[in-house]
Amino acid sequence: MSNSPSEPVDPWSTPILHVDLDAFFVSVEILDEPTLRGRPVCVGGAGERGVIASASYEARRYGVHSAMASSTARRLCPDLVILPGRFDRYEEYSAQFHDVLADVTWCTESLGLDEAFLDVRPSRRVTESPLAAADEVRRRLREELHLECGVGVARNKLFAKLGSKRAKPRYSPSGVTPGPGVLWVTPDVETSWLEEMPVRELWGVGPATERKLARLGITRVPELRRVEESHLASHLGDSLARTLAEFARGEDSREVESSREAKSIGHEETFAVSVNEEGDIREILRRHAGIVARALRDRHLLARRVTVVARDDELRTRSRSQTLSFGIDDDDALAEVAIALGVSVERSLALRLLGVHASQLEERVGSSIQLSLDFGDGATTESSEEASRRRQVDREALRDTIDDIRRRFGANVLGRASEMERGALRLRAQRSESPFGPAREEP
Numbered sequence: 001m002s003n004s005p006s007e008p009v010d011p012w013s014t015p016i017l018h019v020d021l022d023a024f025f026v027s028v029e030i031l032d033e034p035t036l037r038g039r040p041v042c043v044g045g046a047g048e049r050g051v052i053a054s055a056s057y058e059a060r061r062y063g064v065h066s067a068m069a070s071s072t073a074r075r076l077c078p079d080l081v082i083l084p085g086r087f088d089r090y091e092e093y094s095a096q097f098h099d100v101l102a103d104v105t106w107c108t109e110s111l112g113l114d115e116a117f118l119d120v121r122p123s124r125r126v127t128e129s130p131l132a133a134a135d136e137v138r139r140r141l142r143e144e145l146h147l148e149c150g151v152g153v154a155r156n157k158l159f160a161k162l163g164s165k166r167a168k169p170r171y172s173p174s175g176v177t178p179g180p181g182v183l184w185v186t187p188d189v190e191t192s193w194l195e196e197m198p199v200r201e202l203w204g205v206g207p208a209t210e211r212k213l214a215r216l217g218i219t220r221v222p223e224l225r226r227v228e229e230s231h232l233a234s235h236l237g238d239s240l241a242r243t244l245a246e247f248a249r250g251e252d253s254r255e256v257e258s259s260r261e262a263k264s265i266g267h268e269e270t271f272a273v274s275v276n277e278e279g280d281i282r283e284i285l286r287r288h289a290g291i292v293a294r295a296l297r298d299r300h301l302l303a304r305r306v307t308v309v310a311r312d313d314e315l316r317t318r319s320r321s322q323t324l325s326f327g328i329d330d331d332d333a334l335a336e337v338a339i340a341l342g343v344s345v346e347r348s349l350a351l352r353l354l355g356v357h358a359s360q361l362e363e364r365v366g367s368s369i370q371l372s373l374d375f376g377d378g379a380t381t382e383s384s385e386e387a388s389r390r391r392q393v394d395r396e397a398l399r400d401t402i403d404d405i406r407r408r409f410g411a412n413v414l415g416r417a418s419e420m421e422r423g424a425l426r427l428r429a430q431r432s433e434s435p436f437g438p439a440r441e442e443p
């Protein structure tokens with residue numbers, strides 16, 4: 001906050017990069033069919049009730065954007081080309097995208113098919129500066145994959161993500177102009193953004209939270225900064241209030257959590273009929289968690305990291321991850337974390353795919369410190385005193401974890417795990433190298 005405009009900024013004070021590919025699905029389609037270049041193109045559902053998943057910048061000039069009904073998009077732009085999605089192809093490109101990032105630093109955290117955070121501090125290869133790393137990422141993605149991206153370079157995730165968005169091409173009815181490509185968020189830039197930014201641009205503020213804040217008279221970040229955190233907490237809950245108060249001051253303590261190195265065990269399912277009810281989503285996550293937990297136990301492994309992957313009817317893939325302070329292989333523990341992550345994924349449409357992945361695997365030694373959540377039925381050989389002490393510790397550890405998820409992602413709905421049906425499950429767990437799931441989905 002003390003930097004005056006004339007003060008030089010140490011480039012290493014901003015070691016966090018957020019990389020986001022431009023119009024990813026559409027860009028891949030254009031690479032495969034170059035005659036589409038320069039035309040208004042979308043990927044999405046062309047049918048009566050179809051939805052746009054990804055729009056080229058030429059299409060955006062007409063006001064077309066993702067999540068828009070295809071019928072509306074066609075009305076805005078009669079020449080619009082709407083292509084069905086080809087996920088196999090996007091996943092191939094996505095794997096190469098993540099390979100390029102992993103080449104720059106081992107510390108990358110995937111946020112889905114086309115975006116990731118990088119911490120370039122621990123890199124052996126980046127010696128010049130984080131800005132040079134950003135340039136290298138852009139150059140290599142362009143030369144090797146022919147894909148463009150925006151990169152935000154900042155001191156934390158909050159500003160890095162805001163930066164990549166502002167690094168992208170700009171469009172208006174009169175045309176498309178290239179963005180800066182790389183945006184360096186210096187302290188001056190931070191200050192000017194925080195002065196005017198709408199709260200909806202802050203991480204974790206979805207439509208529901210935005211409405212709640214609006215009812216409190218808060219639409220912009222400076223208003224958010226002025227309100228007492230306790231007042232905010234009485235309307236939003238403690239954890240979200242704390243997170244937003246931090247974000248409003250430009251603070252974000254979340255680390256870039258590398259998930260790529262770890263082997264993972266996961267289970268995903270694409271549904272014949274998309275699911276929308278939260279109860280169904282919980283039930284599916286619980287079932288997937290049970291399958292993954294059993295696969296972990298079969299292999300004598302504990303997982304320190306849980307990732308939930310969700311793809312909605314807009315064809316948008318989102319993932320949420322949580323690193324635990326303890327390893328787990330228990331159905332209920334894994335299910336509770338997966339459900340907390342799953343309900344924190346912001347969505348406006350039904351889901352067509354849900355997956356649960358366990359990573360940062362460690363070998364289970366004896367019966368060691370694994371989390372056991374056998375609430376109630378007490379079928380244990382431990383002394384009852386020891387068992388109840390351990391259960392208490394375990395519950396506290398799990399509660400902290402769930403609180404952490406809510407703080408990070410603003411989950412506002414979460415209940416205690418209910419009993420699951422174990423009857424007819426078949427083990428179909430797969431090993432996966434990728435944090436957002438196996439390269440090929442099961443039919």
Ligand SMILES: [Mg+2]
Binds near residue numbers: 020021022023024114
């Ligand atoms: Mg993108």
